[in-house]
Amino acid sequence: MMPPKNSYLHRRLHSFRYAFSGIAAFIISEPHARIHAVATMLVIALGAWSHITAVQWIVISIVTGMVWITEMLNTVIEKMMDHLSPDYHPRVKWIKDVAAGAVLIAAVVAVITGAVVFLPVFFK
Ligand SMILES: Nc1ncnc2c1ncn2[C@@H]1O[C@H](COP(=O)(O)OP(=O)(O)OP(=O)(O)O)[C@@H](O)[C@H]1O
Numbered sequence: 001m002m003p004p005k006n007s008y009l010h011r012r013l014h015s016f017r018y019a020f021s022g023i024a025a026f027i028i029s030e031p032h033a034r035i036h037a038v039a040t041m042l043v044i045a046l047g048a049w050s051h052i053t054a055v056q057w058i059v060i061s062i063v064t065g066m067v068w069i070t071e072m073l074n075t076v077i078e079k080m081m082d083h084l085s086p087d088y089h090p091r092v093k094w095i096k097d098v099a100a101g102a103v104l105i106a107a108v109v110a111v112i113t114g115a116v117v118f119l120p121v122f123f124k
Pocket of ligand 1: 089097
């Protein structure tokens with residue numbers, strides 16, 4: 001049963017629907033996102049297979065989430081700048097490069113974390 005129209009709960013449910021459609025739009029339109037989706041599923045499968053601890057699951061979840069969030073915000077910034085300022089501009093270069101740098105930091109942290117958690121599984 002749906003809550004009454006325009007009630008607080010009704011508006012929150014709509015916000016969730018928009019957020020989920022945003023995630024779907026990101027995955028459908030961006031090849032990077034599909035690579036992240038496959039990598040995330042592989043990490044979940046590897047974690048389940050190797051019985052990592054609760055703390056290791058938490059750390060893996062945080063770094064995986066960081067990669068998704070930075071990649072999504074980077075894509076938003078790229079598309080926003082392409083829309084607002086399609087011509088070459090040094091300030092746009094700065095904005096896009098810094099946003100890409102954030103993704104790189106998240107990715108490096110995720111790779112290091114993945115290595116620390118999973119390499120001992122293979123070399124024990
Ligand atoms: N309008 C612009 N003005 C200045 N530099 C730009 C501009 N557009 C892109 N660049 C430069 O090109 C780089 C790549 O930008 P782009 O938007 O193509 O990102 P991308 O990572 O290649 O995107 P995609 O997700 O499409 O692969 C930016 O980091 C920036 O250095």
